[in-house]
Amino acid sequence: MVKQRKRKPAAPRPSSPRGPQSPAEKAYVDSLIANGQAARPLADGTLPPGATHELVEDENGVMRAVRRRFSAL
Numbered sequence: 001m002v003k004q005r006k007r008k009p010a011a012p013r014p015s016s017p018r019g020p021q022s023p024a025e026k027a028y029v030d031s032l033i034a035n036g037q038a039a040r041p042l043a044d045g046t047l048p049p050g051a052t053h054e055l056v057e058d059e060n061g062v063m064r065a066v067r068r069r070f071s072a073l
Helices: 023-034
Strands: 053-057 063-067
Touching: 023 053, 023 063
Parallel strands: none
Antiparallel strands: 053 063
16 A cells, blocks of 8 residues: 655746846747737737737736747647
């Protein structure tokens, strides 16, 4: 018989990142935008074709990319 191990509960994840954007984060968001993978939602609330991330402005005015769907290449 195998002894069951108890897992530690997962640490709560923040609902949205806070604070200044690191240079790596900025480069990542810029590359998503350049490749058409990040965009603001259309008037009907959907993302344009090919976009996998929604651009969201946080309370500090920093643009963040939030994954909304996946792409099957």
